[in-house]
Amino acid sequence: xxxxxxxxxxxxxxxxxxxxxxxxxxxxxxxxxxxxxxxxxxxxxxxxxxxxxxxxxxxxxxxxxxxxxxxxxxxxxxxxxxxxxxxxxxxxxxxxxxxxxxxxxxxxxxxxxxxxxxxxxxxxxxxxxxxxxxxxxxxxxxxxxxxxxxxxxxxxxxxxxxxxxxxxxxxxxxxxxxxxxxxxxxxxxxxxxxxxxxxxxxxxxxxxxxxxxxxxxxxxxxxxxxxxxxxxxxxxxxxxxxxxxxxxxxxxxxxxxxxxxxxxxxxxxxxxxxxxxxxxxxxxxxxxxxxxxxxxxxxxxxxxxxxxxxxxxxxxxxxxxxxxxxxxxxxxxxxxxxxxxxxxxxxxxxxxxxxxxxxxxxxxxxxxxxxxxxxxxxxxxxxxxxxxx
Amino acid sequence: xxxxxxxxxxxxxxxxxxxxxxxxxxxxxxxxxxxxxxxxxxxxxxxxxxxxxxxxxxxxxxxxxxxxxxxxxxxxxxxxxxxxxxxxxxxxxxxxxxxxxxxxxxxxxxxxxxxxxxxxxxxxxxxxxxxxxxxxxxxxxxxxxxxxxxxxxxxxxxxxxxxxxxxxxxxxxxxxxxxxxxxxxxxxxxxxxxxxxxxxxxxxxxxxxxxxxxxxxxxxxxxxxxxxxxx
Numbered sequence: 228x229x230x231x232x233x234x235x236x237x238x239x240x241x242x243x244x245x246x247x248x249x250x251x252x253x254x255x256x257x258x259x260x261x262x263x264x265x266x267x268x269x270x271x272x273x274x275x276x277x278x279x280x281x282x283x284x285x286x287x288x289x290x291x292x293x294x295x296x297x298x299x300x301x302x303x304x305x306x307x308x309x310x311x312x313x314x315x316x317x318x319x320x321x322x323x324x325x326x327x328x329x330x331x332x333x334x335x336x337x338x339x340x341x342x343x344x345x346x347x348x349x350x351x352x353x354x355x356x357x358x359x360x361x362x363x364x365x366x367x368x369x370x371x372x373x374x375x376x377x378x379x380x381x382x383x384x385x386x387x388x389x390x391x392x393x394x395x396x397x398x399x400x401x402x403x404x405x406x407x408x409x410x411x412x413x414x415x416x417x418x419x420x421x422x423x424x425x426x427x428x429x430x431x432x433x434x435x436x437x438x439x440x441x442x443x444x445x446x447x448x449x450x451x452x453x454x455x456x457x458x459x460x461x462x463x464x465x466x467x468x469x470x471x472x473x474x475x476x477x478x479x480x481x482x483x484x485x486x487x488x489x490x491x492x493x494x495x496x497x498x499x500x501x502x503x504x505x506x507x508x509x510x511x512x513x514x515x516x517x518x519x520x521x522x523x524x525x526x527x528x529x530x531x532x533x534x535x536x537x538x539x540x541x542x543x544x545x546x547x548x549x550x551x552x553x554x555x556x557x558x559x560x561x562x563x564x565x566x567x568x569x570x571x572x573x574x575x576x577x578x579x580x581x582x583x584x585x586x587x588x589x590x591x592x593x594x595x596x597x598x599x600x601x602x603x604x605x606x607x608x609x610x611x612x613x614x615x616x
Numbered sequence: 617x618x619x620x621x622x623x624x625x626x627x628x629x630x631x632x633x634x635x636x637x638x639x640x641x642x643x644x645x646x647x648x649x650x651x652x653x654x655x656x657x658x659x660x661x662x663x664x665x666x667x668x669x670x671x672x673x674x675x676x677x678x679x680x681x682x683x684x685x686x687x688x689x690x691x692x693x694x695x696x697x698x699x700x701x702x703x704x705x706x707x708x709x710x711x712x713x714x715x716x717x718x719x720x721x722x723x724x725x726x727x728x729x730x731x732x733x734x735x736x737x738x739x740x741x742x743x744x745x746x747x748x749x750x751x752x753x754x755x756x757x758x759x760x761x762x763x764x765x766x767x768x769x770x771x772x773x774x775x776x777x778x779x780x781x782x783x784x785x786x787x788x789x790x791x792x793x794x795x796x797x798x799x800x801x802x803x804x805x806x807x808x809x810x811x812x813x814x815x816x817x818x819x820x821x822x823x824x825x826x827x828x829x830x831x832x833x834x835x836x837x838x839x840x841x842x843x844x845x846x847x
């Protein structure tokens with residue numbers, strides 16, 4: 228209580244310092260929530276891709292067929308892929324953009340469902356309705372973000388590129404953007420939708436049911452996925468088979484960049500906030516020189532005097548941290564709701580890890596910022612401090 | 617009770633590179649256990665410097681200070697901190713309370729530094745505040761008390777640890793004469809257990825409360841006057 232009263236002796240100065248810390252932590256929380264969103268995405272994706280080989284056309288540089296540029300493979304490959312030892316299942320995938328215009332890095336996609344595919348698929352669970360097997364017609368299962376963003380429920384209809392589909396299921400959130408913002412349709416419908424987007428010249432001579440954009444090859448536990456990927460690439464010229472390691476390196480590269488930006492912001496916040504606390508506490512120590520002399524005369528040790536200063540700076544930064552985490556969480560959550568509503572994709576995620584980390588970060592700032600003034604206070608000569616006017 | 621021995625104490629202060637102030641020049645002083653002495657002298661005579669070295673707030677440049685035979689110049693800083701915390705009660709001219717703490721909190725703080733057991737701190741502090749007549753002001757912030765009330769709190773703070781030596785630097789300097797006499801009467805009244813008191817003052821009336829007056833000039837004891845036999 229006494230420390231709190233000491234802190235507010237100079238209300239204006241203290242409030243400005245607390246506000247400065249709160250703004251720094253706020254920026255950290257909002258930026259961190261974007262990073263956290265992607266970190267959780269990577270974590271979940273890592274689990275999923277740990278035993279998956281992705282096969283695409285080698286001319287295509289896109290990642291897992293998420294963009295709409297893949298040249299199609301054919302369905303003929305499927306039996307060849309299934310013939311390898313150690314293969315648990317082969318799932319042809321066809322995907323298209325839900326809409327041509329989008330503003331998100333990971334846009335809402337229409338993804339195909341092949342019978343058997345749901346097994347271990349990103350750990351999806353149902354929030355409403357039922358899953359589709361993949362051999363139905365004009366039925367869809369929606370990812371949680373797209374359902375929430377477009378306010379769709381089981382029994383509603385959704386029109387995809389001119390074709391109406393019935394919503395039969397909604398998934399729980401997986402924290403994998405690709406899945407949470409996806410519309411899952413039976414393979415035949417996905418093939419037809421994709422076929423419709425192909426150039427006229429390409430369409431002639433190819434049936435929709437022959438099309439596949441990529442294959443997801445599930446590897447049995449214990450089998451060497453990397454060796455199998457190399458073998459597939461050798462056996463099917465013109466294809467690129469990506470094993471779990473390369474897949475995760477590609478995805479992690481994107482997220483590491485975002486993490487680096489967050490780290491840079493955190494570093495700037497660290498320097499600015501620490502200097503601000505040093506300044507405030509140094510002024511407080513200067514103003515209380517005689518008081519420190521009195522405390523020393525009463526028997527306070529140097530350590531005790533230093534502790535009082537550090538306690539005050541930690542309290543100040545802790546208060547700023549709480550405000551920053553609170554405001555950052557509210558703003559990031561509201562912002563994310565707006566992003567989900569407009570793009571169908573989640574972009575920001577507040578986690579306990581982020582909130583607690585940002586608060587601890589603020590407290591550490593207070594600790595660091597208080598050290599120099601505390602050292603100064605502790606080293607004051609008691610007699611000289613008592614004589615200070 | 618504590619006895620104080622000051623032997624050939626020199627105190628130099630370096631004010632800038634060339635200016636050296638010689639505050640104490642071979643000062644000698646003996647204070648018996650339970651004695652109340654007043655130190656008088658003109659400004660700059662070294663009164664406060666002498667009080668500071670006796671009170672372990674400054675180390676003398678040369679010479680020896682002993683409390684109950686312990687040579688303070690040979691002790692470490694932490695030992696001096698402990699002596700200040702447990703054995704010496706300070707009363708300053710400007711009250712020197714912590715303005716953001718209540719009267720009670722100011723007294724409790726001294727008890728805490730003196731390592732009074734946690735359970736006893738509050739009780740003993742309340743008793744001391746009652747003894748100085750501030751029962752109804754214990755929860756008042758120090759900054760909201762009058763000058764006389766603040767000095768009463770300062771006395772309660774000095775005495776809460778039951779020190780054997782009390783050092784007072786112009787304790788009535790900021791008070792009107794009536795309040796000043798009240799305060800000094802209070803100090804003497806509360807020190808009936810025989811605490812040793814060393815008080816610096818300009819005021820000869822206040823010095824009259826002491827058993828002996830020591831006169832300081834240019835950092836040396838130049839005269840003394842016995843007023844009454846010490847206890």
